[in-house]
Amino acid sequence: MAESFDVIVIGGGPGGYVAAIRAAQLGKRTAVVEKDKPGGRCLNYACIPAKTMLHTAEILEAARSSEALGVKTTGVELDWQALAARRAQVSQTLSGGVQMLWERNKVTWIEGEGSLTEDGNVRVGDEVYEAGAVILATGSVALPIPGVEFGGRIVDTWGAWSLDELPRSIAVVGAGASGSEIASAYVRYGTEVTLIEMLDQILPAEDRDCARVVERVFKKQGITVSTGTPVENVEDTGDSVRFTYGGQEGEADYLVIAGGRAPDTAALNLEAAKVETEENGKIRVDEYQRTSNQKVFAIGDLVRGPALAHKAMEEGIVAAEAAAGAPTHPVDVDLIPGATFCHPQVASVGLTEAQAKEKGLDYKVGRLKLGAVGAGTVYDDRDGFVKLVIDTTYGEIVGAHIVGNRACDMIAELVNTMALEGGYQELARIIHAHPTISEAVLDAARAVDGWATHAA
Numbered sequence: 001m002a003e004s005f006d007v008i009v010i011g012g013g014p015g016g017y018v019a020a021i022r023a024a025q026l027g028k029r030t031a032v033v034e035k036d037k038p039g040g041r042c043l044n045y046a047c048i049p050a051k052t053m054l055h056t057a058e059i060l061e062a063a064r065s066s067e068a069l070g071v072k073t074t075g076v077e078l079d080w081q082a083l084a085a086r087r088a089q090v091s092q093t094l095s096g097g098v099q100m101l102w103e104r105n106k107v108t109w110i111e112g113e114g115s116l117t118e119d120g121n122v123r124v125g126d127e128v129y130e131a132g133a134v135i136l137a138t139g140s141v142a143l144p145i146p147g148v149e150f151g152g153r154i155v156d157t158w159g160a161w162s163l164d165e166l167p168r169s170i171a172v173v174g175a176g177a178s179g180s181e182i183a184s185a186y187v188r189y190g191t192e193v194t195l196i197e198m199l200d201q202i203l204p205a206e207d208r209d210c211a212r213v214v215e216r217v218f219k220k221q222g223i224t225v226s227t228g229t230p231v232e233n234v235e236d237t238g239d240s241v242r243f244t245y246g247g248q249e250g251e252a253d254y255l256v257i258a259g260g261r262a263p264d265t266a267a268l269n270l271e272a273a274k275v276e277t278e279e280n281g282k283i284r285v286d287e288y289q290r291t292s293n294q295k296v297f298a299i300g301d302l303v304r305g306p307a308l309a310h311k312a313m314e315e316g317i318v319a320a321e322a323a324a325g326a327p328t329h330p331v332d333v334d335l336i337p338g339a340t341f342c343h344p345q346v347a348s349v350g351l352t353e354a355q356a357k358e359k360g361l362d363y364k365v366g367r368l369k370l371g372a373v374g375a376g377t378v379y380d381d382r383d384g385f386v387k388l389v390i391d392t393t394y395g396e397i398v399g400a401h402i403v404g405n406r407a408c409d410m411i412a413e414l415v416n417t418m419a420l421e422g423g424y425q426e427l428a429r430i431i432h433a434h435p436t437i438s439e440a441v442l443d444a445a446r447a448v449d450g451w452a453t454h455a456a
């Protein structure tokens with residue numbers, strides 16, 4: 001046996017790095033086994049590179065359309081190499097920050113691939129480390145569509161964000177959060193974009209009204225959007241990719257598959273350690289993230305629920321506290337916000353209107369367009385809206401949906417209100433600073449009972 005630790009975390013992504021820091025804060029001798037870079041896929045290949053690339057798309061678009069705002073610019077152009085360098089730099093900075101946090105909290109980083117032994121310890125290469133508890137946080141890997149393999153001009157989301165050259169055209173398969181973000185960035189870089197979704201709306205997890213507004217803006221921006229059309233007959237010709245969708249033929253420089261992901265459990269040796277999985281391959285856990293092996297916990301993309309970094313982080317806190325025997329409380333799965341950083345942004349928490357209807361709730365809706373409040377016009381953010389879904393029994397907010405340039409920040413207010421069990425009646429009396437887009441939240445709450453000041 002090499003060294004022994006109270007807690008060993010396998011995987012240093014947002015779930016794992018946060019779990020390790022929390023375990024160390026609770027006085028536990030802690031190690032993280034990470035085979036690649038601190039911060040995991042989120043910081044190095046997914047959320048952070050995607051948002052860095054989207055930020056540049058915003059700046060580019062703002063520069064191009066700034067004349068109407070009184071700023072004349074000439075010669076605005078995208079510098080692809082400089083953007084790629086910044087993308088790498090941002091990830092490197094944040095990954096270095098995670099490594100520094102580990103050092104500051106006296107978390108040992110064991111570099112290498114970790115797997116469980118039969119008795120629930122951790123093997124890395126030839127060494128076995130004894131563990132009081134193990135937290136599995138190895139995340140997920142991209143899945144292609146049936147009959148298609150990644151390679152050449154058929155790329156996954158990281159492939160899309162790290163192309164060597166700015167493509168003339170791309171086709172994106174899957175209009176969930178990642179696919180919509182890729183389409184939204186590339187169309188603003190000047191690439192010809194086709195966005196194809198098998199289901200009948202883009203952003204299928206979002207409220208239909210939100211998806212409708214985003215689709216309208218996407219089309220206005222020049223994205224060809226196709227829904228209800230599975231992609232088939234994919235062929236990489238070497239110079240381009242040909243495919244069919246919904247009876248049409250398509251061709252693009254690159255085909256981006258932004259569909260599903262699968263839990264990354266291949267190296268973990270789960271069966272030997274008696275860690276059970278569900279039918280979809282995810283690790284079965286209870287509300288404290290404990291697996292069927294009482295010594296082993298699992299978090300993040302490895303377990304049920306949406307694949308989101310902030311969900312992974314919170315599960316990391318719960319698992320570390322439970323592993324340390326400290327008081328904790330389970331993640332409330334109904335209060336995990338969704339956030340898509342396309343233009344316009346979409347953010348939501350809780351039930352869509354369709355889900356409220358399906359559940360047979362007696363519900364009401366409060367809705368306000370961002371253009372109705374002053375800030376919408378000042379900041380040129382008029383297209384979106386705030387929509388609240390209310391259970392009429394006690395006025396509980398059961399769903400909140402925002403479309404707009406700041407939606408992903410604004411959703412925090414609704415998550416807080418719902419977590420603190422505030423109803424729409426309280427929200428309708430809380431003062432919001434003027435002029436801010438958040439005033440649309442206030443008036444959406446008032447709109448439930450028909451007294452929004454700025455109702456159109």
Ligand SMILES: Cc1cc2nc3c(=O)[nH]c(=O)nc-3n(C[C@H](O)[C@H](O)[C@H](O)COP(=O)(O)OP(=O)(O)OC[C@H]3O[C@@H](n4cnc5c(N)ncnc54)[C@H](O)[C@@H]3O)c2cc1C
Nearest residue numbers: 011013015035040041042046047114139300301307308309
């Ligand atoms: C393109 C894209 C954009 C996204 N954008 C967002 C966003 O904006 N907001 C959001 O909340 N979510 C976003 N997500 C989802 C988010 O990236 C994941 O939910 C999150 O990364 C999951 O965190 P995790 O800790 O479970 O695992 P990961 O981030 O996947 O990290 C797992 C780590 O484990 C390591 N590892 C794997 N196996 C082993 C092993 N056996 N031994 C040692 N190390 C191992 C890997 O190297 C990796 O570093 C995005 C996803 C994609 C693909």
